[in-house]
Amino acid sequence: MIANLELVIDICLLAFLIMIVFASIKITDLFAVTMLFGIFSFVSALLFLDLDAVDVAFTEAAVGAGFTTVLMLSALRLTTRFENVKHRHSLLGLPIVILTGAALLYGVADFPNMGDANAPIHHHLAPDFIRLTQQKIDIPNIVTAVLASFRGYDTFGETVVIFSAGAAVLMLLGMGHVERKQEPEKNLILWVVVKPMIALILIFGLYVQFHGDFGAGGGFQAGVIFASGFILYSLVFGETYARKVIPATILPRLSALGVLIYGVTGLMSLISNKPFLDYNALSSNPVGGQHLGILLVEAGVGLAVFSTILLIYYSFSGREVIHYE
Template identity: 55%
Template sequence: MLLTCLAITALVAIRRNDLFAVVMLFGIYSFLTAVLFMNLHAVDVAFTEAAVGAGISTVLMLSTLRLTKRYEAARRRNPILPLLVVGVTGAALVYGMLDAPRFGDPMAPVHQHMAPRFVQESPTEVGVPNMVTSVLASYRGYDTLGEVMVIFTAGLAVLLLLGIREGQNHRLGRLAIGDTLVLRVVVKVLIAFIMLYALYVQFHGDFGAGGGFQAGVIFATAFVIYDLIFGEADARRVMPTHWLGRLAAMGIFLYAGTGVASMFLGHAFLDYSALGHDPVHGQHLGILLIELGVGITVFAVILTIFHAFSGMRRPDQVS
């Protein structure tokens, strides 16, 4: 049922040439994917997809539509050749998948190599109930550091391409979507809860679903909403844009610094066992610190990207 819904949403999104509708459909598509991940017991992934795919992506794509055009030009090309290519590739993939292990098979090769160790040892070795967190932050700490750097670099690339300018709402008190009393009151109350929830996700990620990636995105959402309801200038007074770059760098510094600190204490880079009086305690401290670093960087980069897009003027408005 869910799978059919996903397929239909994708097909409709392809056929529409009103890009606003396509972006909205893509939001629904992301949300359905999140539900699917939840069904597959991938709680952390579902959480991230809901916050990132259905939330931030949609906002960024809508900002892009504001800066470009809403309607796609009529198609002038013949769709037969692309369809043929897609058909052949799809058939090849299906053929390759025919001898894949049965869905959910506990004896599949994926579950044989590293997974048993992570599932059985991580609760005692790392001492964190959420296995996803212990793999992400401890066993796979190097890769996660790399991913955070990719995010940082992507933020830099957006800054180089667009820069942070002052948009049409740069005067204090000028709002993006008009002065609506109900929205102002509701959002003012809501923001406190969003931030509180982000902090909960950040620091409770060791025990339940969540962690730095999700928390950073949710924290950034609070500022995005503030920007939309109370105006760009007010939002930038709360969180000045030149701070965001420093924050993004600081997050990576905190992450890598934790690794260097464990090197100075005589262990390998990012081996947090060195940080506490016993290894498990050290792991706890290390994971807390690097998740905080991840959260800060993700927050700063997402908000920077949002400011870069919201600060652009439409080409026809440039005088």
């Protein structure tokens, strides 16, 4: 009964996703499309949640439904609100899209069934991950163990991806300047409510950061949540004040520092001639070393993500609006 219910929910959510996609193709109001994108991310987060991928769902909700929407609204401010409908679509696109879809369906045909206990992914490496996480790393959240320790090198790469995204945005848009921008109007209710909310958001961010070993969460999600606190402040109290709290010029350095924390943590093990990112070398007790390593690495990720996201937000919102006639 329960299994069937989950399936029904999955199908409903997938149907939602398809509807949202068609709606966002059809609608020419880019503001509405942005909102639909936010909803799309949120529904896919629900889908991930239903598939028991809590960490993924968390990230999707924080980044996709939260930050990306803010970013797209900032970008929308710089351009026009309605799509240029007269723009002709290339006819070549249609067969390519259909072909790609057909190839995907063709490939999926031979997949093992969803939740099939005999599927290769459940037999080959997963048992080892579960066993070794208990034995050698000793933290409850296996996702964090795989992410930060077993495949820590990938996560290091991902952190650098985020850093390079920040650098790319900075190169293209610059930091922007805030003097000539309109500040938001004074609104007492928002001011009063938002102040304690920001405190709550920041505390929650720290909780997610340091609780990642035990529950869903970790550096990526925490960085986004922490940054969203500052973005909220900037939206309600004006960017001038926000830039006084955290100056824009410091953000690229913080982001670089996050990458360095990760990298140097990895290099530490080289001193005792252990491979890169071997946390066992960090402490006399291997398990303690793993704990310390994961903590440091997640801190680096959190710092890099936080500062990069705030940096990208500043870059977008600091642009002057140019009106094209």
